[in-house]
Amino acid sequence: MGKQMTEMLKGILEGVVLAILAVRPAYGYEITAWLREHGFADIAEGTVYALLVRVEQKGLVDVEKVPSEKGPPRKVYSLNAQGQAYLDEFWGTWSFLAERIDQLRDGGR
Amino acid sequence: MGKQMTEMLKGILEGVVLAILAVRPAYGYEITAWLREHGFADIAEGTVYALLVRVEQKGLVDVEKVPSEKGPPRKVYSLNAQGQAYLDEFWGTWSFLAERIDQLRDGGR
DNA sequence: ACTCGGTACTCAGTGTTACTATCTACCGGT
DNA sequence: ACCGGTAGATAGTAACACTGAGTACCGAGT
Numbered sequence: 188m189g190k191q192m193t194e195m196l197k198g199i200l201e202g203v204v205l206a207i208l209a210v211r212p213a214y215g216y217e218i219t220a221w222l223r224e225h226g227f228a229d230i231a232e233g234t235v236y237a238l239l240v241r242v243e244q245k246g247l248v249d250v251e252k253v254p255s256e257k258g259p260p261r262k263v264y265s266l267n268a269q270g271q272a273y274l275d276e277f278w279g280t281w282s283f284l285a286e287r288i289d290q291l292r293d294g295g296r
Numbered sequence: 297m298g299k300q301m302t303e304m305l306k307g308i309l310e311g312v313v314l315a316i317l318a319v320r321p322a323y324g325y326e327i328t329a330w331l332r333e334h335g336f337a338d339i340a341e342g343t344v345y346a347l348l349v350r351v352e353q354k355g356l357v358d359v360e361k362v363p364s365e366k367g368p369p370r371k372v373y374s375l376n377a378q379g380q381a382y383l384d385e386f387w388g389t390w391s392f393l394a395e396r397i398d399q400l401r402d403g404g405r
Numbered sequence: 406a407c408t409c410g411g412t413a414c415t416c417a418g419t420g421t422t423a424c425t426a427t428c429t430a431c432c433g434g435t
Numbered sequence: 436a437c438c439g440g441t442a443g444a445t446a447g448t449a450a451c452a453c454t455g456a457g458t459a460c461c462g463a464g465t
Contacts, residue, residue, distance in 0.1 A: 191307065191389045194421070197451050198303025199393070206400045216413050226396055234452050236414060241451090258412035258460050278401060280300045284308070285394055287335055291315045292387060303450070306422050325442050343423050345443060350422090367431050367441035 192229075200230070202277035204238055205270055208248060212265035215239055239264060247273050301338075309339070311386035313347055314375060317357060318383055321374035324348055348373060356382050 207218055219235045239262075242248050247270035251263045266274065316327055328344045348371075351357050356379035360372045375383065 189385065189389065190421090191311075191386060192393070193452065194307025194310075195389060195393055197306040197422075198300060199397070200452075201303075202300075203397065203400060206397075214413080219413095226392070231453055231455090232413090233415080233454075233456095237416090237452075240415090255413075255460085257462075259414060259458090260460090261413070276298065277300060280298065280304060281397065283335070284301070284304055285398075288308070288312065288315075288390065289394075291312060299450090302423065306451075309423075323442080340424055340426095341443085342425075342427095342445080346423075346445085349444085364431085364442070366433075368429090368443065369431095370442070 196227075196230075199281075200234070201238055201242065202274065202281065203227075204235070205242065205247065205266060205274045205277065208264055208266040209271065209274055212251075212263050214253075214261040214263045216261070242270070245273075305336075305339075308390075309343070310347055310351065311383065311390065312336075313344070314351065314356065314379055314383045314386065317373055317375040318380065321360075321372050323362075323370040323372045325370070351379070354382075355379075 203222075204218060207213060207221060213221070215236050218239075219230065219232055222230050222235070239248075243250055243264070247267065248264045249267050251265070253261045253263050255261045312331075313327060316322060316330060322330070324345050325341075327348075328339065328341055331339050331344070348357075352359055352373070356376065357373045358376050360374070362370045362372050364370045
């Protein structure tokens with residue numbers, strides 16, 4: 188994947204992950220797999236975990252340790268009220284940006 | 297403007313500026329003004345100049361000094377072939393991302 | 406019993422990017 | 436002579452995703 192994608196993901200990936208958590212709670216490994224399946228091909232594992240730590244510290248998600256049948260216990264993240272508010276704001280910002288940029292593409296004005 | 301916007305702009309602003317230059321050549325101050333008028337309200341002046349230096353060093357634009365009636369000479373930037381190629385790639389990346397994210401918004405899948 | 410592959414998470418260090426704040430410089434009008 | 440608007444440059448900072456390595460746990464095959 189290009190460097191462009193990498194840079195564009197900044198500030199977007201966080202919203203994407205929160206959007207995933209809005210559908211249903213999930214744990215890091217699962218989210219990474221989901222992203223890979225859905226076209227965000229080359230997102231490093233470490234990136235997702237680091238991001239989850241950040242959103243946890245910001246208080247946007249609740250965490251629950253769940254023992255796994257294979258491997259170490261899973262940290263299952265779920266969106267809380269504050270996270271939902273943040274996500275709503277994210278969609279607002281995204282809509283605004285996407286609109287401006289699509290406008291820019293067809294016609295330059 | 298929120299911190300979210302700031303972070304989202306990373307990797308996008310460069311494409312936006314190149315898209316502006318694709319329509320017609322322009323200089324830094326002009327680009328800043330254009331951005332302000334078109335809703336990218338709080339982009340600091342220094343940001344645009346730094347960005348222009350970057351794209352110039354990457355060889356994506358040609359530069360021409362044009363004496364101004366007011367103030368110091370303008371550095372007029374115009375998109376060259378390499379810049380056009382980069383811009384095309386940017387649109388490709390953007391389309392991909394925008395599609396995934398819009399998909400994510402309505403329904404989570 | 407022992408390795409091996411898959412699952413799951415952690416962490417230190419790096420590079421890119423936009424912001425802030427400040428500075429230089431030129432011009433016309435008062 | 437000064438001031439506001441035009442035009443550009445620069446040093447330092449913070450945020451974010453990446454790289455690369457490491458830890459740990461389990462079940463199946465040999």
